[in-house]
Amino acid sequence: MHRLAITDLHILLVEPSDTQAKIISKLLRSADVNSVDIVKNVTQAKHEIAKHSADVVVSAMYLSDGTGLDILKHLKADEVSNTIPFMLVSSEGSISKLEQFKQSGVAAILPKPFEPIHLERGLNASLQLMNTEELDLDTFDIAEVRVLLVDDSRLARNHIKRVLQNMGIQRITEAENGAHALTFLKDQEFDLVVTDYNMPEMDGRELSEFVRFNPATTHIPIIMVTSENTESAHMSNIQQTGVNALCDKPFESDEVRAILSRLLDH
Numbered sequence: 001m002h003r004l005a006i007t008d009l010h011i012l013l014v015e016p017s018d019t020q021a022k023i024i025s026k027l028l029r030s031a032d033v034n035s036v037d038i039v040k041n042v043t044q045a046k047h048e049i050a051k052h053s054a055d056v057v058v059s060a061m062y063l064s065d066g067t068g069l070d071i072l073k074h075l076k077a078d079e080v081s082n083t084i085p086f087m088l089v090s091s092e093g094s095i096s097k098l099e100q101f102k103q104s105g106v107a108a109i110l111p112k113p114f115e116p117i118h119l120e121r122g123l124n125a126s127l128q129l130m131n132t133e134e135l136d137l138d139t140f141d142i143a144e145v146r147v148l149l150v151d152d153s154r155l156a157r158n159h160i161k162r163v164l165q166n167m168g169i170q171r172i173t174e175a176e177n178g179a180h181a182l183t184f185l186k187d188q189e190f191d192l193v194v195t196d197y198n199m200p201e202m203d204g205r206e207l208s209e210f211v212r213f214n215p216a217t218t219h220i221p222i223i224m225v226t227s228e229n230t231e232s233a234h235m236s237n238i239q240q241t242g243v244n245a246l247c248d249k250p251f252e253s254d255e256v257r258a259i260l261s262r263l264l265d266h
């Protein structure tokens with residue numbers, strides 16, 4: 001199977017400022033992106049997406065007729081376009097506003113202005129979503145690994161599931177929160193739990209404590225996915241509950257691949 005490279009990508013850039021559009025498109029071309037189309041708003045972006053003419057959408061947050069979140073949700077709501085990676089470029093500092101993008105399956109969030117290293121990481125994260133490469137494990141057949149995926153956001157679950165499926169994981173059971181996950185844990189066996197931290201009814205910490213202290217499940221590795229700073233003292237305390245790995249949102253393939261190799265091949 002042909003693996004896409006950065007030079008293969010056709011980027012749709014959504015940016016209302018002519019000056020910013022020129023700066024970003026120049027940076028994209030410096031990163032070896034050869035094809036960039038530029039539009040200014042949500043309506044124009046939807047029109048271009050309908051033509052199936054983009055591999056990746058790169059968008060500002062604030063547009064004249066809406067926001068980048070409108071474009072992201074439009075992409076995710078359509079079966080044809082829901083696999084197109086979306087990258088946000090924004091100077092927005094509000095955690096709650098950025099959280100909406102993280103929960104909706106954004107591939108990468110780039111600061112504005114961004115450095116070439118930010119762009120390279122975002123493009124690579126997008127490529128990882130489009131290219132499939134089965135994870136080779138010594139102690140498991142990756143297709144037989146049983147994963148319990150727990151997140152109250154359907155869009156976030158879809159994004160994480162896609163990353164896992166690209167690595168060859170096929171047996172994925174989805175739960176909307178920790179309480180829902182318990183109904184599966186009581187009746188089924190799993191090799192891995194991937195859980196969000198912030199959830200209603202029962203959050204990721206409570207679920208992790210149940211898994212770790214229940215004799216029937218104590219052996220199951222746990223990856224906690226969070227949009228909070230994984231280096232914070234708060235998240236370090238969470239890890240003391242028996243979580244095996246903390247993973248940032250957006251959920252990036254390279255990081256997840258390394259974590260899975262460490263947790264499952266031991």
